[in-house]
Amino acid sequence: MSTSPRSDFNVEISARALGPNVPQRIGRILWAPMLVMAVMAFPIGLAVGVIRSNLVAMNGDAAMIAALGHLGPAAMFVGFAAVFAAISFAIARILGVLRQGGGEVQEAAGRAIQTLRMPRTGWAFIGLMAMAMMVILAGVVGNAIVGAAILGGDAGALGQSEGLAIWFEGIRRIGVAMYLVAIGLGLATIIEALRFQAIRLRELPAEATR
Amino acid sequence: MAIAFGALTRPQAGSDLQAPSRHRTIGIALAAAGLMLAGVALIGSIIAGDLAGQADAADRVGSLGAWTFGLTTAAFGTIKLAIGLILVGIVRRIWLRVESVKAALPSLLRAQGGERGALGEYESEFGPATATAVAPRPLLIHRMAGLLWAPMLAMGVMLVYAGFLLSLGAAGNVTADPALSASQRAWVQGLQFLGEGFLLSGVSFLLGTILGAIRAGGGEVQESLSLTVRTLRMPSTAKLFIALMMAGLMVEIAQFAGYAYIATVPASADYATFSTWLGPLREFGLGLLLSGIVLALATIAKALGFQFARITQIITSGR
Numbered sequence: 001m002s003t004s005p006r007s008d009f010n011v012e013i014s015a016r017a018l019g020p021n022v023p024q025r026i027g028r029i030l031w032a033p034m035l036v037m038a039v040m041a042f043p044i045g046l047a048v049g050v051i052r053s054n055l056v057a058m059n060g061d062a063a064m065i066a067a068l069g070h071l072g073p074a075a076m077f078v079g080f081a082a083v084f085a086a087i088s089f090a091i092a093r094i095l096g097v098l099r100q101g102g103g104e105v106q107e108a109a110g111r112a113i114q115t116l117r118m119p120r121t122g123w124a125f126i127g128l129m130a131m132a133m134m135v136i137l138a139g140v141v142g143n144a145i146v147g148a149a150i151l152g153g154d155a156g157a158l159g160q161s162e163g164l165a166i167w168f169e170g171i172r173r174i175g176v177a178m179y180l181v182a183i184g185l186g187l188a189t190i191i192e193a194l195r196f197q198a199i200r201l202r203e204l205p206a207e208a209t210r
Numbered sequence: 211m212a213i214a215f216g217a218l219t220r221p222q223a224g225s226d227l228q229a230p231s232r233h234r235t236i237g238i239a240l241a242a243a244g245l246m247l248a249g250v251a252l253i254g255s256i257i258a259g260d261l262a263g264q265a266d267a268a269d270r271v272g273s274l275g276a277w278t279f280g281l282t283t284a285a286f287g288t289i290k291l292a293i294g295l296i297l298v299g300i301v302r303r304i305w306l307r308v309e310s311v312k313a314a315l316p317s318l319l320r321a322q323g324g325e326r327g328a329l330g331e332y333e334s335e336f337g338p339a340t341a342t343a344v345a346p347r348p349l350l351i352h353r354m355a356g357l358l359w360a361p362m363l364a365m366g367v368m369l370v371y372a373g374f375l376l377s378l379g380a381a382g383n384v385t386a387d388p389a390l391s392a393s394q395r396a397w398v399q400g401l402q403f404l405g406e407g408f409l410l411s412g413v414s415f416l417l418g419t420i421l422g423a424i425r426a427g428g429g430e431v432q433e434s435l436s437l438t439v440r441t442l443r444m445p446s447t448a449k450l451f452i453a454l455m456m457a458g459l460m461v462e463i464a465q466f467a468g469y470a471y472i473a474t475v476p477a478s479a480d481y482a483t484f485s486t487w488l489g490p491l492r493e494f495g496l497g498l499l500l501s502g503i504v505l506a507l508a509t510i511a512k513a514l515g516f517q518f519a520r521i522t523q524i525i526t527s528g529r
Contacts, residue, residue: 097511101518
C-alpha cells in the first residue's frame with residue numbers, strides 16, 4: 001500500500017479493493033441497535049410526560065411532579081442521543097459502501113485501485129459526534145440524578161429543581177445542535193466521496209489494465 | 211414547478227466535475243452559524259438557571275426562558291436547513307456520477323455480453339429486485355419527494371423564524387402582560403415545532419429524492435448500454451421510512467393544534483396541564499421523523515451496494 005501523488009484528492013493505492021474502515025464497520029453494526037434504543041425511549045418519555053400532566057391536573061404531589069419533570073426529558077433525550085447516533089452510524093455505513101464499492105469497481109475493471117482517505121470533514125464528523133453524545137448524556141445524567149434525588153426525599157434537590165432543569169435543558173440543546181452539525185459534516189463527506197468517484201471513473205478508460 | 215426543482219437537483223450534462231460543491235460549502239457555513247446561535251442561547255440558559263434560585267427573579271427567568279427557547283429552536287432550524295442544502299449537493303453529485311458511469315462503462319467491459327438474462331422478479335443479494343428491458347418509471351413517492359422537498363424546507367424555515375420573532379415579543383411581555391406572554395409562548399412552541407416537523411419532512415423528501423436518483427440513474431446507465439435493467443425493489447426499510455415520516459408530521463400538526471388551543475386560554479388550568487404533555491408530544495413527533503430518516507439512510511446504503519454490485523457484474527460479465 002502506498003500514497004498516491006494526486007494533487008486534487010488524498011488517496012491511497014492498493015492491490016485489492018479495501019473494505020470499510022473501523023468507524024464504517026462500527027456504523028454497519030450499530031445503526032440498527034441504536035435505532036431500536038431510540039424507538040423504545042421516545043414512548044417512555046411521552047408516557048412520563050402524560051403521567052406528569054395528570055398529576056398537574058389533579059394538583060398531585062409537588063415533589064413527584066418536579067421529579068418527573070427531570071425524568072421525562074432524561075428518557076426523551078436518551079432517545080434523541082440514540083437516534084442521532086443511529087443517523088451518524090448510518091452515514092458511516094454509506095461511506096463504507098462507497099469506499100468498498102468504488103474499490104471493487106476499479107478492481108473488476110483491472111485498473112489501479114485508488115481509495116479516498118478520510119477527508120477532514122470525516123474526522124470532524126466523528127469528533128463532533130462523540131462530543132455531542134457526551135454533552136447530551138451529561139444533561140441526561142444530570143436530570144436523572146436530580147430526579148432520583150427528589151424522589152428520594154432530598155429537599156435541597158427539590159429547592160434547586162427549576163434552576164437545574166433550565167441548565168440541563170441548555171446543555172441538552174447545545175448537544176443536539178452539535179450532533180446536527182456533525183451529521184451535516186458526515187453528509188458533506190459523502191459529497192466529497194461522490195465527487196472523487198465521478199472523477200476517478202472518467203480516468204479509468206485511459207489507464208492501462210493491470 | 212417540478213421542472214424547476216428538477217434543475218436544482220440535476221446538473222446539466224457536461225457540468226464541471228472538478229469544481230467543489232457550493233452546496234457543501236454553504237451548508238457547512240450555515241451549520242456553523244446555527245451552532246453559534248445555539249451557543250448564544252446556552253449562555254442565556256445558564257444565566258436563567260442561575261437566576262432561578264433568587265427571589266424576585268421570576269420575570270427575568272421567564273423572559274430569558276422565552277427568547278432562549280425561540281433562539282435555540284431557530285438554531286436547530288438553521289442547521290436542518292444546512293443539512294437540506296448539503297443533501298441537495300449529494301443529489302447533484304449522484305447525477306454527475308451517473309454521467310461518469312455512462313461515459314466510462316463501455317470502455318471498461320472485460321467480457322462480451324451474450325444473451326440477455328431472464329426478465330421478471332428475482333432475489334438479489336440485496337433483496338427482491340426486478341429485471342426489465344427498459345428503465346422503470348420513477349415511483350410515485352420519488353416523484354412526490356422531488357416536488358415537495360423545497361416547499362417543506364421553505365415553510366419550515368419561515369415558521370421557525372416567525373416563532374423566533376414571536377418569542378422576542380413574548381419575552382418583552384412577561385412583566386407587562388403575563389397572560390399575553392403566556393399566549394405568545396404557546397404560539398411560539400406550536401409554530402416552531404411545526405416548522406421543525408416541516409424541515410425534517412423536507413430532509414426526508416430529499417432523502418427520497420436521493421433514492422429516486424439512484425434508481426433512475428442506475429436504470430439510465432443500463433438502458434444506455436442496451437443491457438437488462440436490474441432494479442432493486444423498494445425495501446421494507448423504505449416503506450417503514452414513509453410511514454414514520456407521515457406519522458411524525460401528523461404528530462407535529464396535532465401538537466400545533468394543541469398549542470393553538472391553549473394560546474386562547476393562557477391563565478387557565480388547561481394551559482398548565484396541556485403544556486405539560488404537549489412538550490413531550492412535540493418531541494415524540496420529531497423522534498418519529500428522525501427514526502424515519504435513519505431508515506432512509508439505511509435504504510440508501512442498500513441501494514448503493516446493489517448498484518456497485520451491478521456495475522461490477524456488468525464489467526466482468528458484459529451483461
